[in-house]
Amino acid sequence: MSWQPALLSLGITGPASLLILGIGLALALLLARRRFPGKLLVDTLLTLPLVLPPSVVGYYLLRALGRGSPLFEWLGLRLLFTPAAAVVAATIVGLPLMVQSAQAAIAGVDPQLENAARTLGSGELAVFRRVTLPLARRGILAGWVLGTARALGEFGATFMVAGNIPGRTQTLPLAIYDAVQNRRYDAATQMVLLVTSVSFLALYLIRRLERPRRPGPLQDAGP
């Protein structure tokens, strides 16, 4: 089999994974700890990519990145049919899983503990680093792994906004589709096995995370 789609998947899922972590954490914190008008709306919008058909997400992304969009016209970004578009698509579909899991985990941390940390001299960043994060760690990690796995498996929206350009935007899921279309079943089987084992490992890791190593010290409200 050709390793090119695998390396490309790695190159696209890697940045997407980092974006999912950063943006997801910020959104999860916002949704779990702040009250603002339209919060329910934001919450719902963030979950939408989970249930929408990939073609619908892809269509929105086409409009958001293509001709006539602010990114295209004002910032001069030409993202469509580049690896960057694949990164955006992977991030958008992976984000809801991260936000949901991290938000639940953060909301499960008793705010009184954060208040206690404040009276003990911690600023907001230190409160997050020393109290919220360690207590919500499992839910955040689980959401991150799940979101990354989803990003790795992204197919439909990527197909629409990044195309299926071998060596440029043809990630593993697209390469599998391509191989089947061209009756290269051996290559398809190999790639299918690769994607399956990586995904299996990721989910196995989450299950391990959710099981406490010993009763007692660690407890949080992960999913």
Add this chain to the structure above:
Amino acid sequence: MSRLRIDIARRLHALELQVHLEAGEEILVLFGPSGAGKTSTLNAVAGLLAPDSGEILLGEEVLFRRGLPGGAVHVPARRRGIGYVFQHYALFPHLTALDNVGYALRRRPRERAGELLRALGLAHLADRYPQELSGGQQQRIALARALAPEPRLLLLDEPFSALDTAVRESLQKELRRLQAERRLTVLYVTHRLEDAFAVGHRLAVMREGRVEQVGSIEEVARLPSNRHVARIMGLRNLFQARVLSASSEALSLDWNGLRLEAPPLPIPAGTIVTAYIRPEEVKVLYPDRPLSSAVRRNRVEGRVLERSPQAHLHRLLVSLPNANELEVSFSSRLYRSLPLEPGSLVQLAVRPEGVVVLRGGQRAERT
């Protein structure tokens, strides 16, 4: 003399908080029913709740000011240097007792937290996680954590309410010792009057967001400034008595010539104590029936002064031979055949359990 001055207003969901309060080097008890604004007051002082207007001063330092000349000030909670023991302790579950206590310490946190734990006799708990500690131990660790950065002001929210009597008493003693040793100003929130008597130097009675009365505990108990305070204090039949003797069965009291037995307490003879009688623990006796063992003790004859029959509860005000008055209450189903009109003579028995001696309110008799 006043180290902490609070003068704040804040509209909250269910009440209008308006607090004026001063505290010195003492334990000031904030006492009142739940929902009176006690915890909100602590949160405002700690910097976790911003008042709408007013001023909070700690020593010379302005912690908060808004809507007053001098410019707006809001020192964030982390810079106030105030120790806060939360109602359910709020110990960090992912840290050991040692790391909890060392949380606020910047230099050599483990070493210094260890020293503090040793000084408080808690060194054996250092490596345990909060879930592995009993309620009393958690409370001690929470107190140590709040004291570790050496605050001048300590806030305690219902600190001992979930603990059993023996543990509570030992912690109360510890708190009094620490307050004196470290010359702390302590705001102590409770809805239990027994706690107030046990630890407080002064009492501030709160109701519906306001401070109704501030004073020494006996003063507030004996001379409530208004009917609200009297009701909040919930005290009927408050009196002072001299301890005659203390045995393992009973504490004998002399209340202006009337001998009363209370449950046993180790208080030396001659001590003057403040006590009260629960009106519902006074039984009216039928003169023609044999006495049950429950009413053999603390018998006294009195004359009914007032009778206020209500749907379910009857109240009698009875004048006693020692020239004091006693309020008695009982279910309206009881004593129907007895003459209880004003002027009638009644035989009463006070159950010893109904005589509550307030600890901490005692002092040696003056000679």
